[in-house]
Amino acid sequence: MVKSGHEKIIVIVGTNASGKSSLAVRLAKKYSGEIISADSRQVYKGLDIATGKVTSEEMASVPHHLIDIADPKDTYTAATFAKDGQKVIEDMVSRKKLPIVAGGTGFYIDALLNPSILTFAAPNKELREGFELLPANILFAQLKNIDPERAAALEEKGEQNHVRRIIRSLEIALSPKEKAEKISSLPHFKVLWIGIRWDTDVLRQRIHERTLIRTEDGMVGEAKKLHTNGLSWKRMEELGLEYKHLADYLRNKITREQLIEYIDRDDARYAKRQRTWFKRNKEIHWFEGDKLDGVEKLVKEFLK
Structure with missing residues (x-):
């Protein structure tokens, strides 16, 4: 791992549909950073539209890591994420890039920064x-x-x-x-935690609008292609949230209206669990989703 004790990491967290990715891209462009995606499903190839993966244009402008690195037929664990993430951070620091971790899978982020929780x-x-x-x-x-x-x-x-x-x-x-293989902790990194939150009713509306957009953008076709390429219905169900209901829809078990309703419902429930998880962390500096002006001032102070 990196030897110096002065490296810094920015971590951007929040529920699904909170705007983490766009803020991460903005900060990465301004402060010579690269992004580590902390999403338990964006690691899988082919799970693009339903998981809200960044676009190819965004990835072209700012390097993203730990996206599209695993076969969806396999299981990618928090321990693997911690190990892979540390290698990525080590490489970034060696190239004098600012690591920006952004995502909603809080357990994966905590495992990356403090792998001892896994053992x-x-x-x-x-x-x-x-x-x-x-x-x-x-x-x-x-x-x-x-x-x-x-x-x-x-x-x-x-x-x-x-x-x-x-x-x-x-x-x-x-x-x-x-567990024979142990993962060492990141050495003396300073971490700035930034959180994005929305009023519950506003977040529900954002989730619903996102579901409609993804449905129109080809989320159903994407799931069908995954199955055609060998992803079993059982494995699709294991991937949870949207994919569980997409598997049912493609087998004519639910209607299109139910598909949207169930995705909205489960995404809202998941957002509630995410809020509960992040609430434990008293180091997070919270910003309202429509009032992010103070973020850059905080980042500038942190990077001095």
């Missing part, structure tokens, strides 16, 4: 709160990837949808005794 065998409050943000099917998929034997044991007992049992199994599987 506890005893019941661990922070680890559990992170896992509780994820639905049972995604948790079980991660367990299958990390420890197939424990996953098989749960499946045999019919407990593959039992969130608490899965989380406990993950705690054990990720313990230092069980």
